[in-house]
Amino acid sequence: MADLSLQGVSKRFGAIQAVDGLTLAITSGEFVILLGPSGAGKTTTLRLVAGLEQADRGSVHIGGRDVTHAAPALRDVAFVFQQYSLYPHLSVFDNLAFPLRSPLRPARAADVRRKVEEVARLLRIEDKLQSPATRLSGGQMQRVAIGRALVREPALYLMDEPLSSLDAKLRNDLRLELKRIQQDLGATMLYVTHDQMEALTMATRIGVLEQGRLVQVGTPQDVYEDPASTYVAARLGSPRINLIARALVPGVGAPGQTATIGVRAEHLRLYGAPAASARPAARVRRIERLGDRQLIHVQLAGAEQELVAAASGGSAFEPGTAVQLELVRPLWFDAVGQRIAA
């Protein structure tokens, strides 16, 4: 396994600046996840590392070696794409063995067998090795696709939303499995997704991308609890963080230049309304009872905006109830959405 370093990497496609001066250093054994919506530059970044795109500016180093202009095959990376692309006429075994039989890196048959069986065990598909690839379920096919990357022990794994085509249940299972495999192998991994849950649960560090720029890098807890901007705050957390114009909630102690106040649903407390209170007033609009928790949608007094409060278990509130709000651990943001230190 090896380090990866991106220095001021940029890539433009026509009028679109897909990646803009991206600098990121990943240590050997780290699992770094780039998070952002479609069009933020996630996939382009991966393709630049893999050598499937050429950077306009900047450099890419893998294991201390400058590979900015090296051919993809010479970079020693394994790429897992979003859509599994297996060889339909081959068995699972032969699909997994394929990268080991490449003329660039020939391996002995016994080694191939040992390696394929080891990876199949890791991915829990050892009983499927003789099946034709087309006879598998979607989840099994995607595991084979991931397995094809794992047999190689490359310097670096690159994964482009490998779980997004799977159903929720399988995603839950594979998240933990992928993290376990990465830890057991000590693999260096650069992984991109728009799914905040994957980022929070698997990453050593998360890098948040906004229009080709890396706007914050940190541990999941750092990025969740200490977002650098409203953009980052809104990327993590479900339901999405409440962002409130300052004028709508006076008297919560916001510093001078605050324009927007962010408060996560679990940090918005509701109280039945006592007659006189300095707390912001609101009215319950709708309650989503999701089983493990409730999302209470309230409308701020004198405003259109609705806020969401999360409560576990039961709640005494019904639609129409007047409530007072308490903002626990509010986050302050300035007029351009940048975080203001409390």
Add this chain to the structure above:
Amino acid sequence: MAEIRVHRLRKEFADFTAVQDSTFTVRNGEFFCLLGPSGCGKTTTLRMIAGLELPTSGQIFLGDEDVTFKRASARDIAFVFQMFALYPHLNVRRNIAFPLVSQGMPRAQIAGRVEQAARVLRIGSLLDQPVSRLSSGDRQRVALGRAIVREPLAFLMDEPLGALDSEFREEMCLELRALHDRLGATTVYVTHDQLEAMAMADTIAVMNHGVVEQLGAPLEVYERPASVFVADFIGSPSMNFLPFDAALASGDHVVRVGSAPIEVPALREDIAARGLLCGVRPEHVRFSDRSALRAQVLGSEYLGTSRIVTLATADGVQLRAKVDVASRAARGDHVGLEFDAEAVSLFDRANGRALRTARDDRIPREGARHG
């Protein structure tokens, strides 16, 4: 607006039965979700209501009218397919107006209807823009506009949010439900995503292998699943199941899983010796040093407000616990587990049926299995 009644509906394709004797009523103004995995028959059911498939047997009523064999175009229903199916060469106004133009409605009336639909969807300012320049969210609103402009008796929607990013899907869920609250239109919505169903539906019909396994309000289905399938399908992460063998008598409130006693809601039926499952949701699992039920931590996932801990018991049963984010549990740790007794479900392992317990005392379970 109207009620939709489906009576003993059945659909066979050659040797495959897609829908088996489904019976349910969608009440006037209700948001009704058909939920299940792919191949469960939910889309076939929806297509029969729309008139895009004819049933092998059974009946469909729209209001008081039997529409079972009426042509799709003769049913006053709007079907929302994949939401992006817009005419790319027309602007927003003409896309929304299209269904009315093809009905031959007078121009002045169309203009009023389109304005009103746009107001409801909050896209009034976009009416003169080409659809090719819209964001995916606005395209979706336009597609909805084309459905609501007709003011049909009911809306049928087939996984309309399926193609969207997770982040955006959540937002559209809220928006769709708010739209429903404004219009009060009877809606049948097909999805395989249990979170969408939990967030939006008044009533959920959980389907499996062509059969409606349970019909109920979201919380009802979540808290009192009628079968292992429903228990497993609803909730994320899903319910934990611990197998054990026992004979139980009405009134029993402790079961033994291995050597560990587990408190459960009092049984309301006698059960002859057989294989059973003890079902408990991740948020009802706690760590407790005193507990005889031991497990080893396989992994821990940070979720911001909570943490999902995956564990394995000595018998190799995998469990998940949803615990406070401050709880420390590292891979390899050994812990004891406790469950919230009143929240435990019990199932017959052979047929998947939920056993009757004190949890069912409040209200009888609605439409367990197919009715």
